[in-house]
Amino acid sequence: MKSPNLDEIIKAWYYRFAVLAILGLLLLLGLFIFYLPGLRPTRVDESTTPLTDLHSIEELQTIFNQDAGVPRLILVLSPT
Numbered sequence: 911m912k913s914p915n916l917d918e919i920i921k922a923w924y925y926r927f928a929v930l931a932i933l934g935l936l937l938l939l940g941l942f943i944f945y946l947p948g949l950r951p952t953r954v955d956e957s958t959t960p961l962t963d964l965h966s967i968e969e970l971q972t973i974f975n976q977d978a979g980v981p982r983l984i985l986v987l988s989p990t
Contacts, residue, residue, distance in 0.1 A: 961985070 914922075964970050974982065 962969075962973060964973070970984075
């Protein structure tokens with residue numbers, strides 16, 4: 911049986927080190943994603959205001975003016 915030479919031993923240790931380093935980096939990345947509040951998934955409260963189906967500009971103006979000072983999101987969707 912042939913004994914491994916120094917180069918083979920170094921390559922084996924280098925490979926082990928590289929695998930452990932990659933696993934460690936993946937673990938750290940997972941911890942950062944979990945603990946950073948901006949990146950963590952949050953639950954949506956079930957009591958949120960539902961989307962409103964508007965049929966005229968007047969409806970939009972009325973609802974928009976009722977919520978003065980509140981951030982609003984307007985989605986304009988068209989089937990065409």
